[in-house]
Amino acid sequence: MQQSLIKLYKRDLNAVKKELNSYHNEQVIWQIEKGISNCAGNLALHLVGNLNHFIGAVLGNTGYIRQRDLEFSQKNVPVVEMVKMLEDTEKVVEQTLTNLTDEDLQKEYRRNPFEDFMTTEYFLLHLKSHLSYHLGQINYHRRLLE
Numbered sequence: 001m002q003q004s005l006i007k008l009y010k011r012d013l014n015a016v017k018k019e020l021n022s023y024h025n026e027q028v029i030w031q032i033e034k035g036i037s038n039c040a041g042n043l044a045l046h047l048v049g050n051l052n053h054f055i056g057a058v059l060g061n062t063g064y065i066r067q068r069d070l071e072f073s074q075k076n077v078p079v080v081e082m083v084k085m086l087e088d089t090e091k092v093v094e095q096t097l098t099n100l101t102d103e104d105l106q107k108e109y110r111r112n113p114f115e116d117f118m119t120t121e122y123f124l125l126h127l128k129s130h131l132s133y134h135l136g137q138i139n140y141h142r143r144l145l146e
Contacts, residue, residue, distance in 0.1 A: 002100055005097050009128060019138045027076075060092060097124070
């Protein structure tokens with residue numbers, strides 16, 4: 001399971017980098033048009049924060065401190081910096097998932113005490129779906145505004 005998850009996370013993180021690099025004008029990455037809640041830049045920052053928090057800090061004990069508000073308020077981060085953040089995130093995801101055992105994947109995972117039971121494996125699949133969802137939004141944003 002770990003190798004499949006690593007492969008899928010890498011595929012989608014690389015797709016996010018490709019989308020960001022596909023914008024002809026970097027400023028468009030930060031535009032919000034009518035009917036769109038988030039721009040591509042903030043979605044990319046959100047993915048970096050989300051994965052570094054839930055996979056890196058929680059499962060991998062990296063010490064990462066999430067600043068979720070900045071994921072949606074920070075603007076005009078150069079594409080080259082966001083690509084570097086995504087590359088660093090990919091390394092954290094790969095290292096953390098490589099170190100998980102099959103037993104770790106079956107452990108209970110709760111973000112808060114009121115959530116239904118889920119395994120770590122289930123939550124990793126959830127995070128992968130979250131990544132794919134926002135990747136699709138970034139792709140749509142680019143095609144709509146470019």
